[in-house]
Amino acid sequence: MKIKKNIPLIDQHDKNGFWGKFGGNFIPETLKKPIEDLTILFEKLRKDKKFLQERDYYFKNWVGSPTPFVKLENLTAHLGGAQIWTKVVSEANGGAHKIYNATVHSLIAKRAGKKYIVGDTGAGYAGKMLSMAAKKFGLKCKIFMGAKDIKRQKPNCDAMRKNGAEIVPVYTGSQTLVDAVSECMRYWVSNCLTTSMCVGSTVGPNIFVKICGWSTSQISRELMLQIKDEFGEIPKKLKLINCVGGGSSSFGFWNEFMHYNKKQVEFIGVEAGGPKKSKRHAAPLTYGSKIGILHGAAQYVNQNTDGQIEETESISAGLDYPGVSPLHCFLKDVKRARYTAATDEEALKAYQLVTEHENLNPSLEPSHAFAEAIKIAPKLSDDTIIIVNSCGDAQKDRDILRQRIGK
Amino acid sequence: MTISPISLAFEKSKKEKRPALLTYTVAGDNTKKKSLEILNSISNYADICELGFPHNTPIADGGQIQTASYRSIKNGIKMIDVFQIVKEFKKNKKTKPIILMGYYNMICQYGQSKFLKKCKQVGVNGLIVVDLPWPENKKFSKKCKKKSISFIQLLSPTTSKQRMKKIIKDSHDMCYYISMLSVTGGKLKISPKEILKKYNKIKKINKKKNYVIGFGITENTISKLKSADGLVIGSAICKEITKSLKKKQNPVTNVSKMVLRLKKKIL
Numbered sequence: 001m002k003i004k005k006n007i008p009l010i011d012q013h014d015k016n017g018f019w020g021k022f023g024g025n026f027i028p029e030t031l032k033k034p035i036e037d038l039t040i041l042f043e044k045l046r047k048d049k050k051f052l053q054e055r056d057y058y059f060k061n062w063v064g065s066p067t068p069f070v071k072l073e074n075l076t077a078h079l080g081g082a083q084i085w086t087k088v089v090s091e092a093n094g095g096a097h098k099i100y101n102a103t104v105h106s107l108i109a110k111r112a113g114k115k116y117i118v119g120d121t122g123a124g125y126a127g128k129m130l131s132m133a134a135k136k137f138g139l140k141c142k143i144f145m146g147a148k149d150i151k152r153q154k155p156n157c158d159a160m161r162k163n164g165a166e167i168v169p170v171y172t173g174s175q176t177l178v179d180a181v182s183e184c185m186r187y188w189v190s191n192c193l194t195t196s197m198c199v200g201s202t203v204g205p206n207i208f209v210k211i212c213g214w215s216t217s218q219i220s221r222e223l224m225l226q227i228k229d230e231f232g233e234i235p236k237k238l239k240l241i242n243c244v245g246g247g248s249s250s251f252g253f254w255n256e257f258m259h260y261n262k263k264q265v266e267f268i269g270v271e272a273g274g275p276k277k278s279k280r281h282a283a284p285l286t287y288g289s290k291i292g293i294l295h296g297a298a299q300y301v302n303q304n305t306d307g308q309i310e311e312t313e314s315i316s317a318g319l320d321y322p323g324v325s326p327l328h329c330f331l332k333d334v335k336r337a338r339y340t341a342a343t344d345e346e347a348l349k350a351y352q353l354v355t356e357h358e359n360l361n362p363s364l365e366p367s368h369a370f371a372e373a374i375k376i377a378p379k380l381s382d383d384t385i386i387i388v389n390s391c392g393d394a395q396k397d398r399d400i401l402r403q404r405i406g407k
Numbered sequence: 408m409t410i411s412p413i414s415l416a417f418e419k420s421k422k423e424k425r426p427a428l429l430t431y432t433v434a435g436d437n438t439k440k441k442s443l444e445i446l447n448s449i450s451n452y453a454d455i456c457e458l459g460f461p462h463n464t465p466i467a468d469g470g471q472i473q474t475a476s477y478r479s480i481k482n483g484i485k486m487i488d489v490f491q492i493v494k495e496f497k498k499n500k501k502t503k504p505i506i507l508m509g510y511y512n513m514i515c516q517y518g519q520s521k522f523l524k525k526c527k528q529v530g531v532n533g534l535i536v537v538d539l540p541w542p543e544n545k546k547f548s549k550k551c552k553k554k555s556i557s558f559i560q561l562l563s564p565t566t567s568k569q570r571m572k573k574i575i576k577d578s579h580d581m582c583y584y585i586s587m588l589s590v591t592g593g594k595l596k597i598s599p600k601e602i603l604k605k606y607n608k609i610k611k612i613n614k615k616k617n618y619v620i621g622f623g624i625t626e627n628t629i630s631k632l633k634s635a636d637g638l639v640i641g642s643a644i645c646k647e648i649t650k651s652l653k654k655k656q657n658p659v660t661n662v663s664k665m666v667l668r669l670k671k672k673i674l
Contacts, residue, residue, distance in 0.1 A: 016543060024543070025540070025543065026511055026538040026539060026543070027466075027538055027540060028466065028467040028537055028538060028540070028561070028563075029540045029541075029561040029562065029563040029565075029566060029585065030467075030563040030564070030565050030585060030588060031565075032540055032563075032565065032566065032570070033563075033565035033566065033567065034565065172473060172477070173463060173464075173477075178464065182464050182465070182466050185466045186466060186467065186468070186469070186590045189466075189467060189588065189589065189590050190588055190589045190590060190593060191588070192565070192588060193565075193588065290516075292512045292515065292516060293510070293511055293512040293515065293538070294464060294512070295464070295466065296466070296538070303512070303516070305516065306485050306486050306513065306516060306517075307462070307486075307510075307512040307513040307514075307515065307516030307517070308462065308463045308480060309463055309464045
């Protein structure tokens, strides 16, 4: 298995939708037709100049692209070693990268003539953005969210309601993202003729992985230009660090750099290691979870020997997912990306250090990525460029932060 | 070639000019012992028994079956227990067909070949894998056939005629028609008449196959659908178990009575 050059990674699947051993379409018969319809429409639209113009127009004028690319001077001076830069994706409208996927899904739903759109959410960003996009494009919106997450991410819930979306609390299982995705899929099974579904990350049946990856790749398209602008070329030693839950922001952050030699452009994915003292985690790639099927796709997933999906634990609702995108499983297997985990405590510490030195407020998800940057930067030379995707804003985490570190 | 127990069950009910009655219960609901008792008891009236192996991320099941599945998993049921239930059941009811139903990950983790070998060993007659649609299931269904286990293809209101033809061509002795766009146990959104209209169109594609209708069938609607080859009751039974447990009554007697009532309605 190898990455092919000159073809986007999202298109390097076989006719059954597999990237190597990962992905596919493990779906109930009822969803075959709606998924086939969506696939045909998306493949048509991505070649449609008018559609691309429309996407670019909204990305620029509504999402606010490009998001800033800045050097974290103080943090770099404090740590010594490599230069630490960040792409402040949280400056996008709504405060996180989820806006790209939400916008594209809403534009597709309009083209498909659908009046309703439903989506899942963990941290509440995917839900908030979908509610924003739905409002913008005149769609009625329902968001499925675990009851536990509704409690811990209140600010985003308030935003969703303000945008006129209905939040459907999910009480099954662990009452987090995994259950929200299941419930959302179940709802779609029953309502697929009138309703579009937006899967909130690069997970789910093949086409949802593709649409999400295609949408978030905007991040690396911008970054490529910004780096060339700043350095005149792609630096000889570049490290792109991103948190990985489902994997939508990291995939989008890396995509344009896929074909560079990994010695030049290294991808580092940071999963949620959970509380230091807990055995539970949300890091299937780091801790070598077995391949299994979750939400319609084959992937590395936390499960027991019988195949029951295991409960996860993380301070970060956005990373609190037992599986991970098939794209990341593929990138791990072909060794293009390296994956590691940060604990809850490490993420909190990183958050404190970053906010102490910089005028930046990364949410708990990218704080996991910062933890890794902080760990490795001092050991590296000053011509090494580390870029962290600050993909979400910590406003949603204010209750947790107040409780844990009194901030 | 010998006729499979599933086909025999359909032949028998056709002779009696009624649809076959299929029940669905979750293995281990609410305990291993109780679920075997339920199975033993309802099989006096049911022609074919579907037994679910519970999964904790069921993307096509509604509230009732989810509740039953969580109950069973919470009580520690494992795949190995599911096989044991079938084995015990078949000791007394050798000819009563058993169909296992569940999600593909459980089969993958057990190991496809090992799973089928075990199915054969304990006497499983058919398999429904909810999230392994056609054509992805082609290889697996062939493996099933080799072991004389029926792989049951699902058909839905969204399945195009062209696709139906291909699926039915690859099907074994039974197909399962999903009555409406819903997860299991939803309220019937369309009239039984409309369901039968679509059903009869499917039947015309290949009259030799047996087609059952499932999803949303209750005591109130079952008699209106009795022209079908077979009818599946699942969520309604799971709901009855939930109700019995809440009232601290014996689910075995309550569920058996219910299945008997259902049977009388299709005679």
